[in-house]
Amino acid sequence: MPDEPHFLKEEKVQISRAEADAEAHVEPLQLGQRVREIRLSQSLTLEEASKLTGLARSTLSKIENEQISPTFSVVNKLVKGLGIDIPQLFSEPTRGMGAVGRRDITRKGEGTPHPTPTYEHELLATQLTKKKMIPYRTTVRARSFEEYPEWVRHDGEEFMYVESGSVLLYTEFYEPIELMSGDSAYYDCAMGHALVSTSDDDAIVIWVTA
């Protein structure tokens, strides 16, 4: 099954790269500023923060005033003592990736076709890049598990709703299960998975990967 992971993996890779870029724009040089903001947002004096973190007041003062670059073990004491996590020590990344106000409409039959030997995918909402979910409507052509050269596995989770027909869902660590129209399944994609039509007409399913 080199077909399915291929098209899904490509889009997932794009998403991952975009996120990495956003992270890379984070400004680490303002660590001290952030520490002070966080401390004040919790209405803590240096003495109180000192008690919480196990770090000397003078150390905290020097960090906040950018007089020293703390060692990593000190940063961890800060994090644990202030009850935050490490990303919070950085300025909020610009929300470039978390666009607000996007919408994409896909009319019936007008998604992007993506045929493979076993499925006939119709990708939906393809105008939006960097989505949290990848939805598609699939006609299941496969009639036997033997049509799959190997298990498909990839990161993420999948929700699948049987719109019409019936299918046999194979997942790596469970017995195969037959799903009828209106049934649905949610599973972890790290385990191998495959779908086979069992109805006279090829089954049609709505699939969403995240």
Place this chain on the structure above:
Amino acid sequence: MPDEPHFLKEEKVQISRAEADAEAHVEPLQLGQRVREIRLSQSLTLEEASKLTGLARSTLSKIENEQISPTFSVVNKLVKGLGIDIPQLFSEPTRGMGAVGRRDITRKGEGTPHPTPTYEHELLATQLTKKKMIPYRTTVRARSFEEYPEWVRHDGEEFMYVESGSVLLYTEFYEPIELMSGDSAYYDCAMGHALVSTSDDDAIVIWVTA
């Protein structure tokens, strides 16, 4: 519309808390181990990494062998030089939240009912907590936008597929649009959104929130 954000927000809060917990369980004491893994995964010698990061070979060796706790400015040089981002410096969190091998089947009509004045939600895959997506099958009872006291807004994105009937999709920053059976929409939930049935029979949609 206090109904819809209510049930969605609760579950989203759970997810967010779970993720924060996973982050807190990250093991910072293995920084050196991670640095070595990353370096080797890029097939770099200490010398090459030294050139990329601007840090001495001996410094890198001492970090990797957990002999020193590097200052934060050194960590930043590491990150920039190796082209990674800071979270990657930590061991992958225990995959407790991203369990591998989960599957949940929901039979037709056997999801968890959640009726509201405007929708009749049937939550799917409810046996799985801490999911990336929240799927549900909804009968749209509302017949007019006026039935909604106010816009529904919440974090995340939604994919919606019209299974039967037709609906009018209202989103805050676009003209309302009518969707027929087989049409689908993907939109950002931070903008207000609402759905109204326009067909004789109440429309049925498959909704997924992430």
Place this chain on the structure above:
DNA sequence: TAAATAAGTTTCCTATAGGAAATTTTTGTT
């Protein structure tokens, strides 16, 4: 307003980080 207290900063000293060079270990070649 003066005095006391709280909060933050700086100084001094010790411990340790970081770099260059030396040494050791590992790998590759003959």
Place this chain on the structure above:
DNA sequence: AACAAAAATTTCCTATAGGAAACTTATTTA
């Protein structure tokens, strides 16, 4: 197996981090 080269580690020295105490500034109290 011997040797050379590459790679990693350790040593030595300087710079700087981190803590305790002293000092300064800001706030509160009478």
